[in-house]
Amino acid sequence: MLLRSSRFAAENIPPFELKGSLFTLTVLHLFQLDRAAIERHLVEKVKQAPSFFNNTPVVIDLEGLAEPPKGLDGVDFNSLYELLRGHGMAPVGIRNGSPELQAVARQAGLPVLPDSRSSASAVKKPERTELAPIRNRIINHPVRSGQQIYAADGDLIVLGTVSAGAELIADGNIHIYGTLRGRALAGVKGDIETWIFCQSLEAELISIAGRYRISEQIDSTDWGKAVQIHLVDDRLVIDHLTR
Amino acid sequence: MATVIVVTSGKGGVGKTTTSASFATGLAQRGYRTVVIDFDVGLRNLDLIMGCERRVVYDFVNIINGEANLNQALIRDKRVENLHILPASQTRDKEALTKEGVDRVLNELRQSFEYIVCDSPAGIERGALMALYFADEALVVTNPEVSSVRDSDRILGILASRSRRAEQGDPPVKEHLVLARYAPERADRGDMLSVEDVLEILGIPLLGVIPESQTVLQSSNAGVPVILEDGSDAGTAYGDLVDRFLGKNLPHRFITPQKKGFLKRLFGKG
Numbered sequence: 001m002l003l004r005s006s007r008f009a010a011e012n013i014p015p016f017e018l019k020g021s022l023f024t025l026t027v028l029h030l031f032q033l034d035r036a037a038i039e040r041h042l043v044e045k046v047k048q049a050p051s052f053f054n055n056t057p058v059v060i061d062l063e064g065l066a067e068p069p070k071g072l073d074g075v076d077f078n079s080l081y082e083l084l085r086g087h088g089m090a091p092v093g094i095r096n097g098s099p100e101l102q103a104v105a106r107q108a109g110l111p112v113l114p115d116s117r118s119s120a121s122a123v124k125k126p127e128r129t130e131l132a133p134i135r136n137r138i139i140n141h142p143v144r145s146g147q148q149i150y151a152a153d154g155d156l157i158v159l160g161t162v163s164a165g166a167e168l169i170a171d172g173n174i175h176i177y178g179t180l181r182g183r184a185l186a187g188v189k190g191d192i193e194t195w196i197f198c199q200s201l202e203a204e205l206i207s208i209a210g211r212y213r214i215s216e217q218i219d220s221t222d223w224g225k226a227v228q229i230h231l232v233d234d235r236l237v238i239d240h241l242t243r
Numbered sequence: 244m245a246t247v248i249v250v251t252s253g254k255g256g257v258g259k260t261t262t263s264a265s266f267a268t269g270l271a272q273r274g275y276r277t278v279v280i281d282f283d284v285g286l287r288n289l290d291l292i293m294g295c296e297r298r299v300v301y302d303f304v305n306i307i308n309g310e311a312n313l314n315q316a317l318i319r320d321k322r323v324e325n326l327h328i329l330p331a332s333q334t335r336d337k338e339a340l341t342k343e344g345v346d347r348v349l350n351e352l353r354q355s356f357e358y359i360v361c362d363s364p365a366g367i368e369r370g371a372l373m374a375l376y377f378a379d380e381a382l383v384v385t386n387p388e389v390s391s392v393r394d395s396d397r398i399l400g401i402l403a404s405r406s407r408r409a410e411q412g413d414p415p416v417k418e419h420l421v422l423a424r425y426a427p428e429r430a431d432r433g434d435m436l437s438v439e440d441v442l443e444i445l446g447i448p449l450l451g452v453i454p455e456s457q458t459v460l461q462s463s464n465a466g467v468p469v470i471l472e473d474g475s476d477a478g479t480a481y482g483d484l485v486d487r488f489l490g491k492n493l494p495h496r497f498i499t500p501q502k503k504g505f506l507k508r509l510f511g512k513g
Contacts, residue, residue, distance in 0.1 A: 142446055144400025145393055146367075161446060163396045181444075 029061045042087045053088030062097025077108035196229040211236050245353040248360050249378035253394030255365030257386045258423035263362035264292045265470035269485030271326035275357045281331035282374035283364035284339055290330045294466025304332035307344030313351055337370035345373050376407050380417040386424045387435040392444050419450035426455040427500045438498050451484030453477050454497040
């Protein structure tokens with residue numbers, strides 16, 4: 001025995017170490033503090049599933065707890081603890097609740113666990129099923145080099161010139177009532193029915209639903225012309241606008 | 244009410260400081276109380292062009308940091324009345340320019356000057372942003388060359404979106420184009436962009452065309468703003484530019500090739 005303990009000491013092994021671990025715990029969502037009501041409900045639950053309540057660790061969640069009308073004086077976590085122990089549950093801590101409630105719980109020896117951050121709000125978030133309304137964007141100034149303009153869920157209409165190095169992006173169509181020297185990307189969310197229109201095509205790049213052409217690939221007969229651009233059989237087609 | 248004018252370009256070496264020096268000198272010559280500020284902290288040049296480099300004691304950053312007052316730092320021009328220079332610091336970097344600090348200095352200058360000319364550093368980083376942020380008007384200096392025009396376009400975009408006027412929804416910064424180092428013969432031959440090309444791309448009013456000139460180099464080495472070189476093309480062009488800025492309606496000079504002599508006309512064609 002003596003030999004063994006000295007060997008331990010020699011190898012310098014500490015008596016314990018701390019490691020983090022994840023557990024699945026049952027959470028008891030407390031809605032009121034009426035001891036009699038809690039006990040009645042407990043007895044019922046235990047009757048339904050006696051094997052479940054066998055020294056089961058639980059966390060008491062106070063988020064749904066209405067503020068006690070008589071203030072915090074009536075709150076007795078010690079008695080709640082005893083009640084739960086008596087019915088086969090082992091409270092390991094509390095979470096949520098007001099800072100005052102948490103202080104009372106801490107005094108009763110119950111640790112405060114981190115808040116369940118988004119569980120409640122995540123459930124509340126309504127599902128968005130309906131389509132967003134079309135929102136067109138009109139730009140009444142020249143779009144300069146380095147600027148990027150995005151029209152989400154709609155068309156982009158530019159009344160001025162789009163400089164080289166500028167970028168227009170739209171979920172819908174793009175209309176330019178000036179010279180297009182920069183980039184124009186229509187239907188960026190994949191709408192192959194979108195079009196690009198401009199008064200003078202001198203673009204660095206044109207793209208519809210991901211199919212693109214850079215300036216080198218634009219025919220010289222289309223250069224500097226008023227054009228409309230659309231997809232036909234997955235290919236970009238440039239038509240001259242007739243007056 | 245004082246007017247703050249930024250002289251900017253995006254690209255370096257296009258003539259911002261030359262333009263700032265001559266523009267400020269021209270305004271002062273015409274009787275306006277004018278101060279020109281060098282925003283190029285760390286690469287101080289304006290004092291050289293203005294010929295006052297040996298009189299710099301305190302600088303713009305000293306004022307911002309409260310280490311000196313304005314009267315200590317402002318340098319009075321010896322040639323032109325009403326003209327003052329606020330030099331940049333050579334030993335700091337652009338981070339020394341804070342929005343609050345620049346605002347405070349400009350507000351103080353507004354009390355005693357009619358025109359505040361801000362000579363911007365090249366680039367689109369802090370120094371350039373601080374120089375243009377408080378501007379009421381902007382002289383955008385560009386050369387007849389595609390990269391310079393592209394960079395000026397970028398700066399125009401920044402003026403329209405990141406100046407204080409843009410942020411506060413006030414009327415936009417008034418933009419003026421200064422086309423510097425222009426050689427009409429070469430533009431005619433297609434070696435460089437023409438005035439029309441540049442105007443079509445940038446789409447802002449042309450304030451002046453400064454011809455490419457040996458005098459600019461000579462005068463900046465001599466520390467004399469070129470506007471003071473009487474009879475020089477560039478000096479005359481800057482004079483016109485200032486008059487146009489002040490509202491005179493003058494035709495643009497130096498944008499067409501000089502008339503060929505008799506012999507050249509005889510034999511030049513063909």
